[in-house]
Amino acid sequence: MARRIPALVLFAVLSAASMASAQNKEEGKKFYVTYCSSCHGDSGKGDGPAAASLPVKPANHTDGNVMNKLSDKTLFDIIAKGGPAGGKSNFMPAWGGALKENQIQDIVAYLRSIANPPYKAGGK
């Protein structure tokens, strides 16, 4: 009986790992609060402490009317390569060096989850 426990533990670890490979908005939120909120605000409204001194103001990421027009690819590129990758200012830094691809995808999932009206995949 005691021998079976490691197999069960291994199974649990493996299933947790496979779940983590899907887009995870909760993880994305953690990254957002850590790396993005100084400018974008804790809740994404563009009211972070550094925003006041920026010559270009970040958008309100909870405003679906603005954010839903940007495709997943555009959001990913802006985050990975910086604002100019999505036609925005370079006051939006590139995060591709600090964040892994799947971490950026988690952030995109988080951004989608806070938009109101809600984002419909594939829709505009």
Ligand code: HEC
């Ligand atoms: C140094 C301040 C700063 C930090 C930190 C920052 N951003 Fe930005 N970000 C900006 C600014 C300024 C813009 C607006 C650029 C424009 O409108 O031309 C922007 C724009 C964006 C946009 C396009 C939509 C919009 O708001 O105009 C996305 C998406 C975005 N940022 C995501 C992120 C994510 C995700 C992080 C953290 C990994 C992050 N930003 C960190 C300053 C920042």
